[in-house]
Amino acid sequence: xxxxxxPDAPARTARVWPAIALxxxxxxxxxxxxxxxPINEYGNTYYAAAAQSGAKNWSAWxxxxxxxxxxxxxxxxxxxxxxxxLSVRLFGMNSWAVLVPQALMGVGAVAxxxxxxxxxxxxxxxxxxxxxxxxxxxxxxxxxxxxxRYNNPDALLVLLMVAAAYFLTRAVASASWRWLVLVGxxxxxxxxxxxxxxxxxxxxxxxxxxxFAPTNWRRRALHLLGAAAALVISGGWWVAIVQLWPxxxxxxxxxxxxxxxxxxxxxxxxxxxxxxxxxxxxxxxxGFWSTHAGVLRILTAEMGYxxxxxxxxxxxxxxxxxxxxxxxxxxxxxxxxxxxxxxxFVICTVVFSYMTGMVHPYYxxxxxxxxxxxxGLAAVLSRSAAVAMAIAAAAWGIYLLHRAGLASSSTRWxxxxxxxxxxxxxxxxxxxxxxxxxxxxxxxxxASLAGTAMFxxxxxxxxxxxxIPNAAHxxxxxxxxxxxxxxxxxxxxxxxxxxxQLAQLLSSTKTTWSAATSGAQAAASxxxxxxxxxxxIGGWSDDPVPTLDQFISDVHAGKIAYYVASGRMRSHDRxxxxxxxxxxxxxQPVKVGGATVFRLL
Numbered sequence: 097x098x099x100x101x102x103p104d105a106p107a108r109t110a111r112v113w114p115a116i117a118l119x120x121x122x123x124x125x126x127x128x129x130x131x132x133x134p135i136n137e138y139g140n141t142y143y144a145a146a147a148q149s150g151a152k153n154w155s156a157w158x159x160x161x162x163x164x165x166x167x168x169x170x171x172x173x174x175x176x177x178x179x180x181x182l183s184v185r186l187f188g189m190n191s192w193a194v195l196v197p198q199a200l201m202g203v204g205a206v207a208x209x210x211x212x213x214x215x216x217x218x219x220x221x222x223x224x225x226x227x228x229x230x231x232x233x234x235x236x237x238x239x240x241x242x243x244x245r246y247n248n249p250d251a252l253l254v255l256l257m258v259a260a261a262y263f264l265t266r267a268v269a270s271a272s273w274r275w276l277v278l279v280g281x282x283x284x285x286x287x288x289x290x291x292x293x294x295x296x297x298x299x300x301x302x303x304x305x306x307x308f309a310p311t312n313w314r315r316r317a318l319h320l321l322g323a324a325a326a327l328v329i330s331g332g333w334w335v336a337i338v339q340l341w342p343x344x345x346x347x348x349x350x351x352x353x354x355x356x357x358x359x360x361x362x363x364x365x366x367x368x369x370x371x372x373x374x375x376x377x378x379x380x381x382x383g384f385w386s387t388h389a390g391v392l393r394i395l396t397a398e399m400g401y402x403x404x405x406x407x408x409x410x411x412x413x414x415x416x417x418x419x420x421x422x423x424x425x426x427x428x429x430x431x432x433x434x435x436x437x438x439x440x441f442v443i444c445t446v447v448f449s450y451m452t453g454m455v456h457p458y459y460x461x462x463x464x465x466x467x468x469x470x471x472g473l474a475a476v477l478s479r480s481a482a483v484a485m486a487i488a489a490a491a492w493g494i495y496l497l498h499r500a501g502l503a504s505s506s507t508r509w510x511x512x513x514x515x516x517x518x519x520x521x522x523x524x525x526x527x528x529x530x531x532x533x534x535x536x537x538x539x540x541x542x543a544s545l546a547g548t549a550m551f552x553x554x555x556x557x558x559x560x561x562x563x564i565p566n567a568a569h570x571x572x573x574x575x576x577x578x579x580x581x582x583x584x585x586x587x588x589x590x591x592x593x594x595x596x597q598l599a600q601l602l603s604s605t606k607t608t609w610s611a612a613t614s615g616a617q618a619a620a621s622x623x624x625x626x627x628x629x630x631x632x633i634g635g636w637s638d639d640p641v642p643t644l645d646q647f648i649s650d651v652h653a654g655k656i657a658y659y660v661a662s663g664r665m666r667s668h669d670r671x672x673x674x675x676x677x678x679x680x681x682x683x684q685p686v687k688v689g690g691a692t693v694f695r696l697l
Contacts, residue, residue, distance in 0.1 A: 114224035118210055121228060125206050125235040128556055129199035129244045134191040135559040138624060139247040142563055142636070143177065144194050145620035146170045147247070149629070150181025151189065157181045159338070161347045162616055163629040165608055170616070171351035171364065171636045173334065175288040176249035189624070198251035202244030205255045206231040209465050212262040213472050215269065216433035226472035229541070233468030234258075236545055238567040239402035239461040241552040246565060249290045250461050256286040257297055258465050261436060264301050268432045271311035273319040280323035284330025291365035294331075296447060296462065300439035308432035335361070350616070350635040364637065372453040393449045394460070401500060402567045403460035403467075405548035407445075408492045409485040410467040413474030414438050416481030426477070433473060441466040456564050475537075479526045483519050486540040490515030493547025500568075502550060515543035563617065594625035595689025602626035602658065607697070611658040612647070614672040618662035631656060634672045644674045651696050659683070661692040 138144035142162070146169075150157030153164040160174025161167070170177070179197050187193040210227035217223030234240055243250045260282035267275035279301055286294025302320055309316050338346065338357045352360040395404045417434050420426050426434065444463045448455065474481040494511055497503040503511075518540030525532040554568040602610040603626040610628035613619050619632035631650075635641065642650065650656050659679045683694040 111220075114214075114220070114228070117224070117228055118207070118231075121210070121231055121235070122203055122207055125231075126199065126203050128235065128241060128552065129202045130196070131556055133195050133199065133245060136195060136245060137191055137559075137561050138194050139245075139561055140563055140565075141561065141620045141624055142617055143170060143180070143247050143249075145623040146174075146177050147180040147184045147194060148189050148624060148627075150174075150177055151185035156347075159347050162350070162620065162632055162635075163609070163623060165629040166347040167609070167629075167631050168348045168616070168635045168639065168641060169350040171360075172249050172290055173288045173357075173361075175285055176247075176252040176290075179252065180247060189627075194247050195245060198244050198247055201251045201255040202235070202240060205240075205244075205258045205465070206235050208255070208258045208262045209234050209468060212258070212265045213433070213469050215262075215265045216429050216473065217476060218427055218429065222476040225537070226476045228472075229475055230465075230468035230472035232541075232545065233406055233471055233548075234464045236549045236552045237403060237405070237461070237464035237467070238548065238551045238555045239458055240464045241555045242402065242560070242565060242567050243458055243461045245556065246560060248458070248565075250458060253286055253290045253294055254461055254465065256282045256289060256294065257462065260286070260297070260301060261440075261465065261469075264304060264436060265429075265433065267319075268305055268309050269429060271309040271315065271319070273322055276305060276319050276323040277326040280326030281330045284327040284332070287327075287331035287361075288334055291361045293365070293369075293459075293462070296443055297440045298327075299443065300436050303439055304432045304436040307435060308428050310428070348635070348639060348641045350639055351637045352639075367453075369453040369455070370447065370451045389450045389452050391449055394445055394463075398457040398566050399448065399460055400496065401551060402457045403463050405493055405496060405551065406467050406471060406489050406544070407463075408488040409544065410441060410470045412484045412488050413470040413481060414441070416474050416478045416484070417470070420477060430473070430477065433469070437466045437469040437473070441470060457566060458564075479522060482537075482540065483522050486515055486518050486522070486544050489544035490546075493544070497547050497550065500551065502554060502568075503547075511543050511546045514539055514546070518543050594621050595691055597689040598622075598660070598691050598693065599625035601688055601693070602628050602630070605657040607657040608655040609650075609657070611660050611693075612656050612675075613660040613662045614676065615662050618660070622660065630660075633675055638672070640671050642675075643671065644678060647675050648678065654697060656696050659694040659696055661685070661694075 146156075146160060146162050149161050149164040153161075153166070155161075156164045156166050157178065158174070159166060160169045160172070160177045162170055180194060183193045183197050210231040212227075213230040214220075214223040214227035217226050240254070243254075260279045263275050263278040263282060266272060267279060283294060283298060283301075288294075305320060306316050309319070311319075335357050338349070343355055349355050349357055349360055351364045353363065393399055394407065417426070418438075421431055421434060441463065444460075444466065448460055448463070471485060474485060490511055494508045497508055497511075518536060521532050521536030521539055525536045551568060558568045560566075599622075602622060605611075605628060608629065609631040610626060611622060612631035612633055613622060614633045616632040616634075616636040619630040622628075622630045631642070633642065633647070647656075661676070679694050679696075683696060685692045685694055687693070
C-alpha cells in the first residue's frame with residue numbers, strides 16, 4: 097500500500113522539477129541544433145579548410161593557417177579553429193566533425209545562461225523559471241539557430257560571453273576575486289576567438305561588479321584590476337608569441353595590412369568594423385547585407401528576422417525592472433543582474449545599429465543572451481511586465497511572420513488569440529486565482545515564442561554554406577534571395593563545386609602546394625576537395641602576398657604544381673592581377689572539368 101507523501105514532498109518536488117525542466121530544454125536545444133546538420137555540408141569552407149589544415153599540421157593548428165603549409169592565416173585568431181581542428185583530427189574531415197562542436201557550444205550556452213539567471217533570483221523556484229525562460233529565448237533566437245549550426249567563430253564567442261556572465265554572477269554574490277578572474281579569462285579567450293568583438297560586453301561586467309559586489313570600493317577596484325590582468329594574459333599570450341615569432345618562419349597574418357596581429361585586432365577586426373576603413377566598407381558588406389545605419393536597423397531587413405522577435409519584449413522588461421529598481425524593490429543580486437544584461441543589451445544594440453564598416457546580420461547572435469535574461473528576470477519580478485511582454489512579443493512576432501510570408505493568416509490569428517488568453521489568465525491569476533499561474537505562463541510563453549520558434553525551425557531546415565549565411569528565405573522583395581524555404585542560402589565556394597577531375601589532379605601532386613589560386617575561398621574549396629595544400633593568393637581580403645617575385649621564385653623552385661584560375665579577381669587586387677598576367681604570359685591553359693588550369697612544372 098502506498099503511503100501518503102511526506103511533509104518534505106513539496107520541497108523535494110521544488111528541487112527536482114527545475115532539473116527535469118532544464119534537461120528537457122537542453123535535449124530539445126540539442127535536437128534543434130543537431131537535426132539534419134549535414135545539410136550545411138562544411139558550412140563556411142574557409143574555416144573548414146583551416147580546420148582540416150590544423151588537423152594535419154600542429155603548427156597550422158596553432159597559427160590558424162588556411163593551408164597546412166602555413167602560407168597565410170585566416171582573418172580571425174584561432175581559438176574556434178583549435179576546437180574544430182581537434183574534432184577533425186579525431187573524427188576525420190566530414191560535416192559532422194566540422195559542425196557538431198558548434199552545436200554543443202550552443203547547448204552549453206543555454207545551460208550557462210540558465211545557471212546565471214537562476215542565481216540572480218533569491219527564490220529558487222522563481223529563479224528556475226527565470227532561467228528556463230532565458231535559456232529558451234536564447235535557444236530559439238534564429239541567429240543562434242543559424243550560428244550554432246555553423247562553423248563561424250560566433251558560436252564559441254557567445255559561449256564564452258555567457259560563461260563570463262555566469263562567472264560574474266558568482267563573483268558578485270560573494271565579492272570573489274577568484275570568480276572575477278575567471279571572467280577575465282573567459283573574455284581573454286573570447287578575444288582570441290573574434291578579437292574586439294569578444295570585449296563588447298566588458299563594460300557591463302565591470303560596472304555590475306563595481307556597483308554591487310559586497311565589499312568596499314578599494315577591494316572592488318583591486319579585484320577588477322586582477323580580472324583585467326587575467327584578461328590580458330589569457331588573451332595576449334598567443335598575440336605575444338606570434339608577434340615575437342620571426343615573420344619569415346610563420347604564416348602571413350591574413351587580413352592585416354602589415355603582417356601584424358595587433359593591426360588585425362585594432363584594424364580589420366576592430367575599429368574598421370565599427371566605422372569602416374578605406375575600401376573595406378565598399379566591398380558590398382555594408383548596404384547589401386543590412387539596412388543603412390540607424391536606430392531601426394536592428395528591427396528591419398535580415399537583422400530583424402534573425403534577432404528582433406523578442407526585442408520589443410526586452411525593452412518592456414528594461415522599463416519594468418528599472419521601475420522596480422527606482423522603488424528599491426530589487427535585491428542586490430537582482431540589481432546586479434539587471435545592470436549586467438541591460439548594459440550588454442544597450443551596447444550590442446547601439447553597435448549593431450550604427451556600425452558602418454563590415455556588418456553582417458548574424459552578428460546579432462550576441463544580443464540573444466541579454467534579451468533572454470532580461471525577459472526571464474522581468475517575467476518573475478513583475479506580473480505587469482509579464483502581461484506587457486506577452487502582448488509586445490506576440491504582436492511583433494505576428495508582424496514578422498506576415499512580413500516573412502512564413503505562416504498562414506490562421507496561424508497568426510491563433511498566436512494572437514493565445515496572447516489574449518494568456519493575458520487574461522495572467523490577470524486572473526494575479527487578482528483571484530493564483531493556481532492559474534502555471535497555465536497562464538505556459539499560454540503566454542506559447543504566444544510570445546511562437547514566431548521566433550517557427551523562424552528558427554525554418555532556419556534549421558534551410559541548407560546554408562558560404563561566408564555570410566542568412567537565416568531563412570522570406571517573401572520580402574529585399575533582402576530575400578529566393579522564394580521558398582528549404583533552398584540553400586548563401587551558396588559560396590563549396591568543395592562540391594570543385595570538379596572531381598580537378599580534385600584528383602591536385603591530390604596526385606607531390607609539391608609543397610598542389611596549386612595556387614586567387615582568393616582564400618577558392619583555395620579553401622580546392623583544399624577540402626583534394627586534401628592538399630593550396631596557396632591562397634591575396635588571402636581573404638587582398639593581402640599583399642605573395643609578391644610577384646616571391647611567386648616566381650616558388651614556381652622556379654618547384655613548390656607549386658598548378659595555377660587554377662578562380663574568376664575571383666578584383667580591380668584593386670594588384671598582386672593577384674600581376675601574378676595572373678605573368679602566368680598567362682608564360683604558361684598554356686588547359687581545361688580540367690570546367691576549370692582553367694595552368695601547369696607550372
